[in-house]
Amino acid sequence: MKNTTFTILVVDDDENDQILIKRTFQKISTRATIQIAAHGQEAIDYMCGKGEFADRQKFEYPTFILIDLKMPIADGFAVLEFIKKHPLYRIIPAVMLSASGDLDDIKRAYTLGASSYHVKPSSTGELEKMLVMLYGYWMSCEVPQVDENGKQLPTNSHGKIGERFTEPV
Amino acid sequence: MDTADVVLLVDDNEDDQVFFNRAVKKNNFPFLIHWARDGEEAKDYLSGAGEYADRTKFPYPKFIITDMKMPLHDGKEFLTWLKSHPKLGVVPTIIFGGSGAAAEVEDAYKNLGAHSYMVKPATSNDLQRIVELIFGYWAVCLIPTHKFSQPEPVNS
Numbered sequence: 022m023k024n025t026t027f028t029i030l031v032v033d034d035d036e037n038d039q040i041l042i043k044r045t046f047q048k049i050s051t052r053a054t055i056q057i058a059a060h061g062q063e064a065i066d067y068m069c070g071k072g073e074f075a076d077r078q079k080f081e082y083p084t085f086i087l088i089d090l091k092m093p094i095a096d097g098f099a100v101l102e103f104i105k106k107h108p109l110y111r112i113i114p115a116v117m118l119s120a121s122g123d124l125d126d127i128k129r130a131y132t133l134g135a136s137s138y139h140v141k142p143s144s145t146g147e148l149e150k151m152l153v154m155l156y157g158y159w160m161s162c163e164v165p166q167v168d169e170n171g172k173q174l175p176t177n178s179h180g181k182i183g184e185r186f187t188e189p190v
Numbered sequence: 191m192d193t194a195d196v197v198l199l200v201d202d203n204e205d206d207q208v209f210f211n212r213a214v215k216k217n218n219f220p221f222l223i224h225w226a227r228d229g230e231e232a233k234d235y236l237s238g239a240g241e242y243a244d245r246t247k248f249p250y251p252k253f254i255i256t257d258m259k260m261p262l263h264d265g266k267e268f269l270t271w272l273k274s275h276p277k278l279g280v281v282p283t284i285i286f287g288g289s290g291a292a293a294e295v296e297d298a299y300k301n302l303g304a305h306s307y308m309v310k311p312a313t314s315n316d317l318q319r320i321v322e323l324i325f326g327y328w329a330v331c332l333i334p335t336h337k338f339s340q341p342e343p344v345n346s
Contacts, residue, residue, distance in 0.1 A: 112299045114306070128334035131280040136305050137331045151330060158327040161320055163288070163295045163307045 028054045030083035032064040032100055033118075034092040041145060042087070045152045053156075056080060061095025064088070065103050068110055083113065085159050089141075090119035090126060098133060105134035114159060118151075194222040195252035197328075200232040200268060201225070201287070202260040210255075210321060219325040224251065229263025232256070233271055236278055250281070253305075253328050257287040258294070269302040280334045284324060286310060 031042050043055045058064035064086070067074045074080045086104070090097040097117060105111045114136040119126065122140045130138050139155070142148045199210055207225045214221050226232040232254070235242045242248045254272075258265035269283060282305040285298050290309040298304040308324070311317050 112296065122332060124334065127332050128280065131282075131334055137282060137327070138333065139330055140332055154323075154326055154330070158306075158323050161308060161323055163290050163309055164299075 026052050026054060027084040028056055028081040030056050030058060030064065030067060030086040032058045032061065032086065032092070032097065033089040034060050035089070038089070038141070038148075041148060042152060045149050046156060049153055049156055054081065056083065060092045061097060061099040063094075064100045065095065068104065068107075084164070085114040085116065085136075087116050087118050087155070088135075090117060090121055090130075098129060101130065101133040101135055112164070114162070114164060116155060116159075118155075194220050196249045197221045197223050197325075198232060198235060198251035198254045199223050199225050200229060200254065200256040200260070200265070202227055202257065206257075206287075209317065213318060213321040214325060217322060217325065219329055221252070221325060221329070224248065228260045229256075229265070229268030229271070232268055233263070236272065236281075237275070252333055253282040253284065253331075255284045255286050255324065258285060258289070259287065266297075266302060269298075269304060273303045282306075282328065282331065282333055284308065284328075286320075286324070 029046060031039065033039050033042065039057050039059075043057065046053050046055050056067065058067050066072060067080060068082075070077065070080070086100075088097040088100050097119065101115055101117075103110075104113060104115055111134065115134070117130045117135045117138040118141050119138070120141050127138050139151060142151055199207060201207060207223070211223055213219075214223060224235065226235055234240060235248060236250070238245065238248075256265045256268060265285060265288070269285075272278065272281075272283065283303065285302075285304045285307045287310040288294050288298065288307060295307050298307045308320060311320055
């Protein structure tokens with residue numbers, strides 16, 4: 022039994038980018054639910070299932086997470102650090118999408134365990150193209166299975182993104 | 191992009207190597223593939239041993255694609271080695287050609303530090319699609335060693 026829907030968590034404080042990213046993913050996929058976190062702390066709360074995010078029916082654990090770097094309250098590094106230091110969450114692919122091409126930022130992101138780092142193109146068309154490519158790539162990757170709360174599932178089956186919740190909970 | 195970046199392909203299968211090269215040429219991806227037949231050769235390349243010391247000729251790779259099953263020094267051993275050598279500079283590693291078994295996938299992300307894990311598709315059409323996807327993706331990635339011919343020196 023394959024679960025055919027999945028959630029992508031987008032962490033970005035720019036409203037225009039939020040809208041564009043959401044719209045682009047929805048255009049290319051009928052299976053993806055896009056959740057937005059407006060800053061790093063909100064993303065961490067989402068992952069932990071804190072407050073309103075406790076409702077995992079509504080706020081499903083994400084299959085992959087797209088993180089902006091420069092954000093108020095808690096930045097993208099804080100999110101990365103949180104996810105990658107947490108043994109239960111660290112296997113989730115975390116892709117950085119930032120306006121900054123600063124070499125120190127890039128190095129720090131990879132050191133903290135980012136899956137990859139992309140500079141956000143300035144034009145809408147280019148950004149759309151990049152999102153389509155990111156989506157296509159991660160849909161073809163094998164990812165470890167986790168349960169609906171992001172905890173690893175001991176299982177013998179395997180799957181790609183969107184096929185992860187194959188075990189009865 | 192000014193010059194082509196080197197991609198280190200670690201794979202014992204010569205057909206795969208030909209296939210990857212063809213995909214790069216056909217799509218004009220800005221990559222130059224350096225083929226290492228096993229983990230041992232890949233280690234030499236990364237650590238700049240022997241002839242590989244010449245980084246003008248053998249630049250540090252932008253990313254690494256590695257098979258899991260190889261006769262000498264398999265993918266697991268190679269990635270474990272890479273992880274235990276932090277001075278070598280952070281370089282994304284893509285596993286291509288694993289079994290796809292859950293335990294192996296989990297081990298790859300959790301313990302081996304793989305950046306992504308792909309199962310080799312059975313048909314050549316799917317294979318071509320995946321290979322183009324990999325190059326297309328990493329072509330627009332920035333990595334710490336990008337534009338550097340060798341790992342950045344450690345400083346503050």
